[in-house]
Amino acid sequence: MKIKKALTLSLLSIILLTQANAKEKIYKLKLATTWGSSAVPLINASKNLASYVEKMSNGRLLIRVDSANKHKSPFGVFDMVKAGSYDMAHTSSYFYKGKDINMMPFTTMPFALTAPELNAWFYHAGGLDLMKKVYSKHGILAYPGGNTGVQMGGWFKEEIKTLDDLKGLKMRIPGFAGEIMTKLGVLVTNIAPGDLYTSLERGTIDALEWVGPGMDIKMGFHKVANYYYTGWHEPGPDTQFYINKKKFNKLPKDLQMILEVAMKASSSDMYTYNYHLSGLAWSKMKKDYPSIQIKSFSKEIVKELKKENQKLITKIKSKNPLFNEIITSQENYLKQVRPWTIISDYLYIKENKLSKIQK
Amino acid sequence: MKIKKALTLSLLSIILLTQANAKEKIYKLKLATTWGSSAVPLINASKNLASYVEKMSNGRLLIRVDSANKHKSPFGVFDMVKAGSYDMAHTSSYFYKGKDINMMPFTTMPFALTAPELNAWFYHAGGLDLMKKVYSKHGILAYPGGNTGVQMGGWFKEEIKTLDDLKGLKMRIPGFAGEIMTKLGVLVTNIAPGDLYTSLERGTIDALEWVGPGMDIKMGFHKVANYYYTGWHEPGPDTQFYINKKKFNKLPKDLQMILEVAMKASSSDMYTYNYHLSGLAWSKMKKDYPSIQIKSFSKEIVKELKKENQKLITKIKSKNPLFNEIITSQENYLKQVRPWTIISDYLYIKENKLSKIQK
Numbered sequence: 001m002k003i004k005k006a007l008t009l010s011l012l013s014i015i016l017l018t019q020a021n022a023k024e025k026i027y028k029l030k031l032a033t034t035w036g037s038s039a040v041p042l043i044n045a046s047k048n049l050a051s052y053v054e055k056m057s058n059g060r061l062l063i064r065v066d067s068a069n070k071h072k073s074p075f076g077v078f079d080m081v082k083a084g085s086y087d088m089a090h091t092s093s094y095f096y097k098g099k100d101i102n103m104m105p106f107t108t109m110p111f112a113l114t115a116p117e118l119n120a121w122f123y124h125a126g127g128l129d130l131m132k133k134v135y136s137k138h139g140i141l142a143y144p145g146g147n148t149g150v151q152m153g154g155w156f157k158e159e160i161k162t163l164d165d166l167k168g169l170k171m172r173i174p175g176f177a178g179e180i181m182t183k184l185g186v187l188v189t190n191i192a193p194g195d196l197y198t199s200l201e202r203g204t205i206d207a208l209e210w211v212g213p214g215m216d217i218k219m220g221f222h223k224v225a226n227y228y229y230t231g232w233h234e235p236g237p238d239t240q241f242y243i244n245k246k247k248f249n250k251l252p253k254d255l256q257m258i259l260e261v262a263m264k265a266s267s268s269d270m271y272t273y274n275y276h277l278s279g280l281a282w283s284k285m286k287k288d289y290p291s292i293q294i295k296s297f298s299k300e301i302v303k304e305l306k307k308e309n310q311k312l313i314t315k316i317k318s319k320n321p322l323f324n325e326i327i328t329s330q331e332n333y334l335k336q337v338r339p340w341t342i343i344s345d346y347l348y349i350k351e352n353k354l355s356k357i358q359k
Numbered sequence: 360m361k362i363k364k365a366l367t368l369s370l371l372s373i374i375l376l377t378q379a380n381a382k383e384k385i386y387k388l389k390l391a392t393t394w395g396s397s398a399v400p401l402i403n404a405s406k407n408l409a410s411y412v413e414k415m416s417n418g419r420l421l422i423r424v425d426s427a428n429k430h431k432s433p434f435g436v437f438d439m440v441k442a443g444s445y446d447m448a449h450t451s452s453y454f455y456k457g458k459d460i461n462m463m464p465f466t467t468m469p470f471a472l473t474a475p476e477l478n479a480w481f482y483h484a485g486g487l488d489l490m491k492k493v494y495s496k497h498g499i500l501a502y503p504g505g506n507t508g509v510q511m512g513g514w515f516k517e518e519i520k521t522l523d524d525l526k527g528l529k530m531r532i533p534g535f536a537g538e539i540m541t542k543l544g545v546l547v548t549n550i551a552p553g554d555l556y557t558s559l560e561r562g563t564i565d566a567l568e569w570v571g572p573g574m575d576i577k578m579g580f581h582k583v584a585n586y587y588y589t590g591w592h593e594p595g596p597d598t599q600f601y602i603n604k605k606k607f608n609k610l611p612k613d614l615q616m617i618l619e620v621a622m623k624a625s626s627s628d629m630y631t632y633n634y635h636l637s638g639l640a641w642s643k644m645k646k647d648y649p650s651i652q653i654k655s656f657s658k659e660i661v662k663e664l665k666k667e668n669q670k671l672i673t674k675i676k677s678k679n680p681l682f683n684e685i686i687t688s689q690e691n692y693l694k695q696v697r698p699w700t701i702i703s704d705y706l707y708i709k710e711n712k713l714s715k716i717q718k
Contacts, residue, residue: 058613120635150703230706254417268627276479279696337638344509
């Protein structure tokens, strides 16, 4: 009887222990970023994510972050997550418009939503559902991954006053914005990032678009171009976290939630960090190179950019009902939310934009 | 031997099981909000926090949210967390300027930082350290808890054109902004929220300040006042999560991290949700009451508001080195970051503020 009791007790303990240990199983995910290891603050979104997740799960969920320096395929991360060779990625949806045009609007569209407006659209006006619809075809779950805020219109060696000044201008400006610029007569060229500074310095190109002060400063463009144009084409570009849907579904519910909340927190971190870095970099550029001038494109140019943007969008819409649905949703939301942006932040800054701050 | 082996095995299992179960201990925290249960979206910050934390911890960390309807002491939550009768709170730091003037700047200051600028200051320019310094005296850890974005200058029954129009004006505007308005000759009155609509309708008061369209619409002020003034006194007021430091230190490290990351995510949620609600409410107000006019105070009035604001701040600074340190830090950061806000969001919106969006 003593043996039996002891054995029963032992057996029961082992069963309970096994249950407890099942929860302690360690899940490992591999994440590939489009960015290189030194692309601050883009790379930080994934680093923060990995750190949050590890600490919150007490080591049960581990994310290995491989930058493009390691996996060598910056724009291959979509395919890798789709195929399951990587579990996750951090990238931007619009890089894959060649694979599926519907992915483009989840990053940004010219003359469209700013960072807080885009976030509000994602979480409260159907944006996330539309993103789910587009990505589910590819077996991927996509989440907002951190916004860079307004991207600048680019660095120009000469001032651009009229539409004529754009004709024949050699400029590095990729993607959809490049297509629009082409319609205005710009000779859009593709140059490797490592050669951009020299190309601009030597006049191989007359202008280029990169990100904003926070990332531009390391490239040194402000040393060789005097005119910094304000943004129009990427008013609030968001990055995305991808996760292979099957891999996500295999995680226990608590780890799924840990991952989702950590993605939201690290997205917020990235936006805030880039805001800070841009302020810091811009104040340094202005101080070191006081000849830099901020310019906005003229009404004539903006009108033409908007016209060509609409033409291109209308063409894609006509062939593609889902693209039409996404763009219409964003356009309607813009009409609803922009008046608030104007009466809140815009008019506040208008009253407080002078250097005579607090005086 | 069999008995001994079985007993040893049993004992070992029990020890391991006890260790495993120690991790399964359930921690319960009580959180008191300054807001009532229907104060959307302020109340949502705590509700989201509780939901995230419960799911991420698999039920090991539970937060009970008591709104002011339950604990009956909206502005008593600071003392309750300090004393330990509540473990946590969600409130705004500036409500407690009477207890400790240094708490004020962590919410907002007139003519100072907007929501993204304040966040950048908190996380990258020493703001969090200064907040820690102030709150540690009270045994409380304070965290950014969600920003409302720019708060409007208020509803006015008559247009305010000159400084003379403010003299003798009866207005509900509490806190530091009320002190400034008093200097300009405004008769600042204190009226219970439930009586505000009737007071404005009947002319007991001529004007009042509340939050912004998202929260104002439920109060109905737009039905009885025609002039909606843009913001100046609360350009990006943040709320705060409080937690009693001793209680926080008793939590296991993983639950501490779960709590911190969930606070960050739910803060971001609150800002985004209020942005959406404000856009929605403002578009509805404009449609239903087309006579509403958006106004900004004249240069003459703004100049006077800034002057009196600076006078009050200088007075507090002179008596209080830590307040001086905090305000100087914010002022320096504003000078660094505001030029970026201007060349990014401000100039983008300037080019895209017309109703002829996308045309």
